[in-house]
Amino acid sequence: MSMSHAPERPRLTLGFVPLLDAALPIIAREGGFFAAEGLDVTLSRESAWSTLRDKLAAGLLDGAQLLAPLPLAMSLGLSGPPCDTLAPLVLGRNGNTLVLSHRWAQGMAAPYDDTPGGRDPAVNARDFAARLRHRGAPRPRLAMVHPFSSHHFQLRDWLALDGLDPDADVELVALPPSRMVEALELGRIDGFCVGEPWGTQAAHRGGGRIVATGAQLWPGHPEKMLGVTRQWAERHPLTLTAMIRAPIAAADWLSASPEHRRQARDWLALPPYLDRALDHLPTLPLGEAPVDQRFTALRPEAGQLGAVVEHLARQLGGSLDRNRIDACYSAVHFDAAAHQGCA
Structure with missing residues (x-):
């Protein structure tokens, strides 16, 4: 130099x-x-x-x-x-993953499974909305990393795929990425949107299931x-x-x-x-x-x-x-x- x-x-x-x-x-x-x-x-x-x-x-x-x-x-x-x-x-x-607890994700396809639910994030969003409307209160608590993050905005976009109002139908909270997996396992949250490796870690540990990804919602x-x-x-x-x-x-x-x-x-x-x-x-x-x-x-x-x-x-x-x-x-x-x- x-x-x-x-x-x-x-x-x-x-x-x-x-x-x-x-x-x-x-x-x-x-x-x-x-x-x-x-x-x-x-x-x-x-x-x-x-x-x-x-x-x-x-x-x-x-x-x-x-x-x-x-x-x-x-x-x-x-x-x-x-x-x-x-x-x-x-x-x-x-690099982002949207993870739900097993209670909310039961039967949902994993992203990129060779099924309509795996290829289209709207399918799992529709299943989530149907369960939410059937169960009613309390609202599920979903975490994102910061109010001004793609995680927050992608989570809102995913919920809106079946007409849910992110401000009324769910409770959105902000958590540091490294706290997401433990909070899900302890039942303090019902799901989250976070960057890797925390989504795959949650799935690996059995605490939740990946139901959509940022790459599906906002490719590239x-x-x-x-x-x-x-x-x-x-x-x-x-x-x-x-x-x-x-x-x-x-x-x-x-x-x-x-x-x-x-x-x-x-x-x-x-x-x-x-x-x-x-x-x-x-x-x-x-x-x-x-x-x-x-x-x-x-x-x-x-x-x-x-x-x-x-x-x-x-x-x-x-x-x-x-x-x-x-x-x-x-x-x-x-x-x-x-x-x-x-x-």
Whole structure:
């Protein structure tokens, strides 16, 4: 690396929540891809998205793995005080699971079973609605990870497939991802929508059944993104370029061979990261049914966030500023980093 491209801030702290789609930052650190860009990166594990949001906004983190809707929600002041936030890199696509307790999921098809119920999420949604209407009160309690998350919005979309009102027919609560499985097993919730590995872990442990996935509801959607504040990006443009290039290199390495997927799984299973949460996974599952987790197509595109924008606009009771959306999810920093890589 030439001195002219050396990062202004070589020591960084990046935040993450223990999920499979924290894979690229973890691989970039453990595999030496951050180091190759001149960065000494510390990864800070946080249990809740609200903590990650607050630390990023306060400048306690240089960057963070963020829920795809969160940069825009932060910029608009919908999630705490307004904080102009950018999402210059997609960290993962798909990966969410909608899980119900056995009481509610009995007889439902697993996603991608060779049955109508497995191929069409509306079939299981119809069964759920019929049971809810038959049983009446108390309303089932369904958990999602954060009010401004694709999990929340996908859960609402799934319920609406058979005309249920998410605000009246069920009780929606927010829980950190790592608490979902235990809460389901203890009967504190009746289901949840969460990122991997928690959905397959619930099924593996026998606590619930996967009845729909984010890949069915929003195929190929950006699920997690790298987030930085605009102020930080403007002060550290070369550091941001290096921060983007390292996960891109990690994604290329990951896709190169099955052995790399197994190595990545072992890195993610280290105690600082996901630890025992991966015990049920022999390798890092990518592009496989039912979850179809992907770490490809990392270039951000505002047009791919249409469902997110629609839900946020509905919450605000009007349309959103198109320029604000385009600026938040602009590919300008990604393209600059990719161009430097080809130079």
